[in-house]
Amino acid sequence: MALPVPVEEFLAFRKNQARQLMTKGSWLNFVFFHSRPFRMDILADLVRGGHFSENPETYWDLARAVWADSEQPEDDARWRLLLNPGLPGRAAMTHSKDRPLLEEMPDTITLYRGVHAKDDASAKDAALSGWSWSLKEDTAAWFAQRLIGKGKQPYVIGATVEKRDIIAYLTSRNEDEIITDSTCVQVTSVKLQKAKKSREDDLVPMRGFS
Structure with a gap:
């Protein structure tokens, strides 16, 4: 199916959207802006970049969402980083009601x-x-x-x-x-x-x- 705009223009638009979400610190929307196969890598990159050092509970909320959404097998090596990121506040991965x-x-x-x-x-x-x-x-x-x-x-x-x-x-x-x-x-x-x-x-x- 043809795009209503040139591919280059569409990709530039999407890149600008992602940049705006990242600038705002809208991490959940930023991670889920990307297609499912890339969300684990995006979250891992954010961890390595230190984006959650001041608000680790935000990370654990995101980890819960990515885990529930993912179709990656559990022996995928990336889970070890995402579930053991070296951040405090791990209790926040469990929903507050639970x-x-x-x-x-x-x-x-x-x-x-x-x-x-x-x-x-x-x-x-x-x-x-x-x-x-x-x-x-x-x-x-x-x-x-x-x-x-x-x-x-x-x-x-x-x-x-x-x-x-x-x-x-x-x-x-x-x-x-x-x-x-x-x-x-x-x-x-x-x-x-x-x-x-x-x-x-x-x-x-x-x-x-x-």
Whole structure:
């Protein structure tokens, strides 16, 4: 489809829009002004540029939004920078309405994660390659059943983590999601699930827990 203006003029207009958002410090609009595949890199560049040193809570709000929106796999190396940026105020990645719920949780918390793997050992490795877990075993089981690759089986991994090591608790997708570094997780169980026939609503790609 032809553009109503020359490409060069359109790109210059977009560049000027982005510059205005950055000048205003409108970081959420600036990051989401860019296409989804580039948002992680844009946020990483802002972190490296020190743009959140005086207001780190703004960063954690943005990190929550980018995490929820992203379709990048959890073993993408960029997540390590974005979830461990060296900024204080990490509690702000948990929405204010959910922070009291997190505070009420016990010091040691039980987690679950659904993965696809060939055997018990690779299932444990797959679970520890990501950041996203659930407080609900049935949620993990649902993800374990989604889009299972050839030669793999659904597993639910049980684990524990200390509350102090939780990066965020997210409820916006009704998954009771816990974000934590896998190096802080202690695996307690590896359960093979009976594979179920895929349903039509399982065919939408999603980062999830697998």
